Amino acid sequence: MHELPVQDTSTGFQTLGATHGLEAHHTRGVGSNSHILLVENDRDLRTVVRMLLERAGHQVVEARDGYEALQLLGGRRFDLVIADTRMPAIGGRELATRLRSNPRTVSVPILMMSGDSNIDQADSGADALLRKPFEVADLLSSVSRLTTPPKH
Numbered sequence: 453m454h455e456l457p458v459q460d461t462s463t464g465f466q467t468l469g470a471t472h473g474l475e476a477h478h479t480r481g482v483g484s485n486s487h488i489l490l491v492e493n494d495r496d497l498r499t500v501v502r503m504l505l506e507r508a509g510h511q512v513v514e515a516r517d518g519y520e521a522l523q524l525l526g527g528r529r530f531d532l533v534i535a536d537t538r539m540p541a542i543g544g545r546e547l548a549t550r551l552r553s554n555p556r557t558v559s560v561p562i563l564m565m566s567g568d569s570n571i572d573q574a575d576s577g578a579d580a581l582l583r584k585p586f587e588v589a590d591l592l593s594s595v596s597r598l599t600t601p602p603k604h
Contacts, residue, residue, distance in 0.1 A: 486510050486531035486599040491521040491547065492565070493539040501534070501591065508592055510599075518542025522550060525557055531599050535578075537566040548577030561598040 488510050492498040495516075502512045513528070515521040519541040521533070533551065535544035542550075544564050551557040564578035565586070580594050 486595070487529065488512050488595070488599075489515060489521060489524060489528075489530040489533045491515045491518060491533065491535035491539070491544065493517055493536060504588060504591060505595065508595070510595070518544065518547035518550075521547055525551070530560055532561050532563060532595060534563045534565065534595070537564055537568060545577050552577065563594055563598055 488505055490498060490502055490505070490512050492501065492514075493516055498514055498516075502514060505512045513524060513530070515524055517539040518535070521535065522542065525533075533547075535547050537544040544566075548562050548564065551560060551562060561580075562578040563580045563582060565582045565584055567584035569583070579598055582591060582594055
């Protein structure tokens with residue numbers, strides 16, 4: 453079985469087949485039902501993250517790399533982009549640079565995922581950085597924080 457860089461502390465499971473404990477993290481409310489673009493080249497991780505986000509009430513569109521993400525962003529609006537830093541074609545940092553330079557996408561929040569301990573949030577070009585492996589609760593709280601409108 454393929455080892456996934458996602459760990460659920462309530463169950464201790466880390467594999468794709470061990471998703472039965474993840475329902476405990478299901479939350480609806482502020483920040484849910486957001487339209488999220490998930491950009492990750494690892495199919496298994498992309499599937500697990502999509503499932504977690506959908507269980508939390510979000511609508512998720514997947515892209516395998518930054519090039520595919522840019523194509524999708526050309527025709528749709530998203531409330532959040534979640535991207536891996538290292539991908540073939542166009543990686544997460546290049547994707548963030550392109551999003552920030554486009555008036556149409558400049559304000560879309562970006563959550564970067566990285567297994568590279570040498571990358572910090574400023575280097576990633578994102579609004580937030582999630583280190584792999586990450587806790588399910590950290591993913592969901594980061595998404596909630598980035599998709600919840602600021603209080604005035």
